[in-house]
Amino acid sequence: MADSPADILTQPGRLIWAPTDLSIANPYGGTALGFSEEGVRLRLDASTIIVTSEELGPEPVRVIWGGAAPKIFVEFLQWDANTVQRMFPGGLSAAGTTARIVTLPGTLVPGQAIPTAALLFVPDDTTNGKAVLFHKVAPAIPETAELQFRLRSRTTLPLVFHAMREDGVVSSDAEYNYRLMAIGTLSDLSIEVV
Numbered sequence: 001m002a003d004s005p006a007d008i009l010t011q012p013g014r015l016i017w018a019p020t021d022l023s024i025a026n027p028y029g030g031t032a033l034g035f036s037e038e039g040v041r042l043r044l045d046a047s048t049i050i051v052t053s054e055e056l057g058p059e060p061v062r063v064i065w066g067g068a069a070p071k072i073f074v075e076f077l078q079w080d081a082n083t084v085q086r087m088f089p090g091g092l093s094a095a096g097t098t099a100r101i102v103t104l105p106g107t108l109v110p111g112q113a114i115p116t117a118a119l120l121f122v123p124d125d126t127t128n129g130k131a132v133l134f135h136k137v138a139p140a141i142p143e144t145a146e147l148q149f150r151l152r153s154r155t156t157l158p159l160v161f162h163a164m165r166e167d168g169v170v171s172s173d174a175e176y177n178y179r180l181m182a183i184g185t186l187s188d189l190s191i192e193v194v
Helices: 081-087 174-178
Strands: 013-017 031-036 040-043 046-052 060-068 071-076 092-095 099-102 117-123 131-140 157-163 181-184
Antiparallel strands (some): 117 131, 131 157
């Protein structure tokens, strides 16, 4: 509980693709994807199963954990080729020396797996703010995504990242092997890389 309005979190921040060491400076051994003034939206998509008994009618007698499918939604105010490459995998090509051309679908064909990596949301206030670490994500374009190129609208780049179980990492911390994500201050989070 926030004891005062000053304790309420507002968290603009940055997303980092494939961080490897959370103890070093930003981008933590990974690739900076961009800045989000509004932070990120974390949707847990958790499910529970309510068990009832015939003699008690609709009254629950047990609640069973059904799992979760967390996702992070973000709208970038600024981005570069690294970010666009996550949004349009296989659809970024060089044009001249600095320009990039986005093509859709590019070299990615239907049925092809999208590249995955760890993802870190780092709030501007790394001391008091809450960071979010997904151990493995796959980026996707939200189905209702719109890029607005208008005079009185900011052009933002919307992305969603779907959490997945990490494979190939065997940690001495048995619980780590089954985590989809972790939330906490940056100094309390850890990442293990194969």
